[in-house]
Amino acid sequence: MILNEDTIRLILGLKIRTLRSEKGISLTELALKTGVSVSYLNEIEKSKKHPKPSKIALIADALDVSYDQLVSLEMDKKQLTVARLLSSEFMKELPLEHFGLDNSTLIDAFTTAPARFGAFINTLIEIARSHDISVDQFYFDALRSFQEMHENYFGEIEASAQQLAELYSLEQNDVNLTPKLELILKEKFGITVSYQLQKQTGLAQLRSLYHSKKQQLLINGLLSTNQKAFILAKEIGFQFQELHDRPNTSAWAKSESFEAVLNNFKASYFAGALLISCDQLVEDMQQVFSSTTWDSEKLATIINSYPATSEVFMYRLTSILPKFFGLHQLFFLKFDHDIQSGETVLAKELHLAGLHNPHASFLNEHYCRRWISISLLENKMTKGSNEMKIGIQRSSYVNSSNEYLVISIARPEHPNKEKSNSLTIGLLINPVLAQKVQFLNDEKIISRLVNITCERCELTDCAERAAAPIKFIKKQAQERLINAIENFLNE
Template structure:
């Protein structure tokens, strides 16, 4: 994949254009006025200011004389203070790493935006930097947010990867109707790609107890944690096959990841994970089973769990795979995916992964240390598994948000984190309830499915007499107070106008 970059020549053109436009506007000159003053055509000057042309030395000399600006200052790449942030960001590696081509944004589009509204771009850049610093928004966070936006823009379904899996299965004569096993994939890694699998080495390093695997490219050695289960091992092998079969050179070498060096590594990590999910949970097989579940008049929780456990996959892989097939095969595009973690005896719940298709659904992550609503099914199953110490807890509910008048069918599973003591995780998928969903899910009228009024955070929740409330709705109360003040001020304006 080619990462977006502004070439050096384009950078020089753009900087000159920005300087010319700034000087012209400082002199209160229109393009027409500068054309009359310099003898250069208006269209030519316009092309310069947009960063599309760089004038020859004789033309620069004319502009230098007519605008009373030293020639050296004109050709210098140094920008004045008010445009300096634009120059800094253009010279930095940031733009080279932004995956704008994923969203159909061309290099020329960005240059036009910067050239036509430099002050606004400057203000925008400054704002982004300030937000990033305020929330400790790292480069890795930016990369992950970009991939998440890419997923959302494509309804989290990628036909090319689905077809790649089908071709791989045909080439290696695998049977998708039977569960893919780690032994089958290990044989391919060893025989086809020259891997050496080491299941013991990682156990010698206590510092690496949270890692499931490390790949050493020089010797093609895959170090795998000995205590992972069959589903986790199969997923790791599937990702390794994806990197090789899809010929990705830029990749991550640890699972879970430690750091990213460039955006290609992040994107290829997502592609490899998608490939693995498609291989382990075949689209046609999963769709057929989900369709049978949807046709029932009442929700069969045992059947849902049975479907999830019929594949050689973790609950998280299963739920994430649903976010691929529901938009594609059922045209259910208004959905969200959430992953929470929770430590036993801790009052805190942390949202560590989320995906929203079609639009930003509730709930979603907050960055202000507010208290997530304890009525969410995602949190309920976590509390249940801590109390019961079961291996897997599943439940569902209809979550109704009174403020937005929207309701979601939310299905959640909780499991123990195999790598951390007394830590648990939940994964959830929420489907927006509308007429379309009611036509597709026959069991939505099932009276056994409980409905709960929920909020986003306690601090912003208007629900009265909530037994699960952790703190008062202080942010909501402040907003309501400000609204009353604004209403009174408006009345005074009307009275004295």
């Protein structure tokens, strides 16, 4: 354990917290005995402050221990275990403060059951190592959990985007929106925009690159107008919200910190809110849901009315539907499809109010081809196509009572025509959905029995199967063995 200033503060705070807990002294009682405020004592225990020697002496007297015992770096076995874990690189990577946790909370858990909690943390570390979970992946998983905790709605960012739109009189149907966004970057923030990134050696695969020293935003000129608008709006989001710890590229080369990952999300959320107004989207979706029949053309018209890509639109629904329609149990999926090889992978996911299927924990398995997300890609998308396909389906799971209304959009990945992707919103069918969505029982909507992956599926009559049910067979064998053992022992 490296003994730097942070570690020394941690050890002192841990010792005070442990002694106070053992002696049954509250923070208020300790404050009365020492004359040190409750807030300051709290900061000491959280290892945020290191008091002067005179205050340490007062605390030592109140806890009935010597000054030397309190300032010594020697700890008992229990405290040492806690200190090592809290000062470890793994714990430093955890963005605890964004989940309402701090060292004090962890110390409480450790001091209550140090062996069990320490074993739990060590287990997480070993799982991360054995599954080769990178720091980048960990940060993105933490961000997704943060979004899910807030149902992916952030009122402060919505208000910030609305404030800028009003300040510069930005209208979503303005054909000159992109030039106006460029002008805001130049006049308000001193950032110039170039559309020649695709000509830079080794950088052609990037969509954008921000050069902070030159205050220049380079954008790939091959992108669509809506893609360019999003990048411009996102850069405005960084600048307007004063988000300094950030990535400089559209695609992550390396995640320097969770703060950078979080700020990238905040800027992206800002861009979505700027390009797709919350109030307008609520009004549009009320029109869609109030119809007694499903109309894909109506939805397509609405999507095309915004200066944003269909991905931004679908992702924006994950913020609006829980907040304004009470549809809390939903998921968002983005599948990427290589038209040449036929390979399909789950690239993005978000699950609100529970982990819905499918999800990305099934690596190297074949996702169910009965899902509209997959069938649209594999059956409807052709190389060079510019057409956006919209599909809808009621999906019920094998061996589950859950049924979802699934709306999916498949489209070519511009400017790479070799690839396509699908964007999907799945809504759990329940009484709230039945009340809000009038077309739920439209006979044109196909109902299908689906599963998670082919490898885990027990269906024997599936024409869409892409792989043998090896995981299901292995599970059956395991269950037979367990039953045989139990039967033998019960004889």
